Amino acid sequence: xxxxxxxxxxxxxxxxxxxxxxxxxxxxxxxxxxxxxxxxxxxxxxxxxxxxxxxxxxxxxxxxxxxxxxxxxxxxxxxxxxxxxxxxxxxxxxxxxxxxxxxxxxxxxxxxxxxxxxxxxxxxxxxxxxxxxxxxxxxxxxxxxxxxxxxxxxxxxxxxxxxxxxxxxxxxxxxxxxxxxxxxxxxxxxxxxxxxxxxxxxxxxxxxxxxxxxxxxxxxxxxxxxxxxxxxxxxxxxxxxxxxxxxxx
Numbered sequence: 001x002x003x004x005x006x007x008x009x010x011x012x013x014x015x016x017x018x019x020x021x022x023x024x025x026x027x028x029x030x031x032x033x034x035x036x037x038x039x040x041x042x043x044x045x046x047x048x049x050x051x052x053x054x055x056x057x058x059x060x061x062x063x064x065x066x067x068x069x070x071x072x073x074x075x076x077x078x079x080x081x082x083x084x085x086x087x088x089x090x091x092x093x094x095x096x097x098x099x100x101x102x103x104x105x106x107x108x109x110x111x112x113x114x115x116x117x118x119x120x121x122x123x124x125x126x127x128x129x130x131x132x133x134x135x136x137x138x139x140x141x142x143x144x145x146x147x148x149x150x151x152x153x154x155x156x157x158x159x160x161x162x163x164x165x166x167x168x169x170x171x172x173x174x175x176x177x178x179x180x181x182x183x184x185x186x187x188x189x190x191x192x193x194x195x196x197x198x199x200x201x202x203x204x205x206x207x208x209x210x211x212x213x214x215x216x217x218x219x220x221x222x223x224x225x226x227x228x229x230x231x232x233x234x235x236x237x238x239x240x241x242x243x244x245x246x247x248x249x
Contacts, residue, residue, distance in 0.1 A: 006061030006245035008039040011099070013068050014046040014091040029066045029113070032225035036235050037062075037242030048094030053102050062109040062216075062245030065096055065116025067223060071185060072097075072118055077127040086130075097123050104210050104217050109244035111237075112219030114183055120219040121208070124191030132186045132204065139202045141221075143182040153180045153226040159198040159206045166209055166218055167197045170236040177233050179206070179222035186221065216244035 010030065012023035023045045033041040039062065044051070070089035074082055076097060082088070096116075100123035103110050112120040118128055133140040143152040155178040161168040163175075171177050187205040190196065197207035197218065210217035218241075224234035 004249050006037075006039045006242065006249055007042050007059070008033045008037060008062040008064050008242075008245055009042050009044045009056070009060040010064045010066060011044045011092060011096050012046050013070065013089055015089075026066060026225075028225045028228075029064060032228045032234075032238055033064055033242075036228045036238030037245065038239070039242050039245055044095070046089070046091040046095045048091055049098075051095060051099075053099055056099075057103055057106050057108050060108065061248040062111070062241065063099070063103050064241075065100070065110070065112040065119055065219075066225075067114030067116065067182075068092070070115065071130070072115070072122050072128065074128075074130065077122045079128060079130065082130060093119075100124075104213050107214040108248070109216040109241060110210075110213075110218070111216070111241045113225060114221060114223060117207075117219035117221050118185055118187075120210075121187050121191045121194065124194055124210070126191030126194070127188040129186045129188045131184050133184060137202060138186075138204060139200065141181045141186065141200070141204065142184050143180075152182060153223060155179055156181050157200060159200055159222075162195070162197050165195075165197045166240075167207055167237075170240055171233055179224075180226065181221075182223060183221055215247075216241055 010025045012025050025043045030041040033039045070087040073088050096119045132138045158176045160176050193211050194208045195211045200206050207220040224237050228234045
């Protein structure tokens with residue numbers, strides 16, 4: 001096995017900071033890629049069609065699609081218009097949605113988290129609930145925004161792991177694990193070629209994999225990057241992703 005660190009691309013959010021636009025990625029994701037996956041994180045600007053995708057994929061050993069305050073624009077999955085005030089990031093959508101299926105087809109390992117989970121579902125033809133808490137039968141999966149970050153990111157509910165799945169293997173054969181929950185959107189219709197890896201008690205899909213992927217291609221709705229080195233299950237997830245990336249060196 002190569003001693004070199006793989007390069008993991010992390011598509012940026014495009015955000016207005018003051019009067020100017022910046023391309024940014026959360027430090028917690030960079031740290032998780034560095035410390036738990038054993039990789040070098042590389043931020044990919046959200047410049048959409050200006051990216052040369054094939055050349056980009058040849059240069060990277062993996063891709064991490066992160067969470068974000070913004071939501072995927074609903075026209076990408078034939079959804080109803082968003083409520084007033086919903087934050088969108090069309091430049092990120094234009095970057096990630098074409099990139100995800102190309103990466104999987106090319107055998108580039110992929111991990112999606114929260115918004116990245118939703119992007120992966122949409123990229124494979126799936127749809128989203130925009131407000132789970134308003135749908136009959138679903139729990140409120142949102143964090144308490146008036147609480148500390150430690151409280152917001154604390155584990156709050158169990159998820160049931162699919163028997164024989166990737167996550168059950170990483171959990172040492174356990175049938176369930178406890179995770180945090182900081183989302184209002186969720187999978188409505190699962191995308192083509194995706195297999196459920198975990199569900200919450202209300203039936204909401206919490207993780208899936210790309211069934212026929214040549215390499216690691218998994219997405220989770222919770223935030224394993226938070227305090228990743230303090231959580232054995234999260235560490236195992238990132239380590240498995242990092243190992244798959246290392247195989248491409």
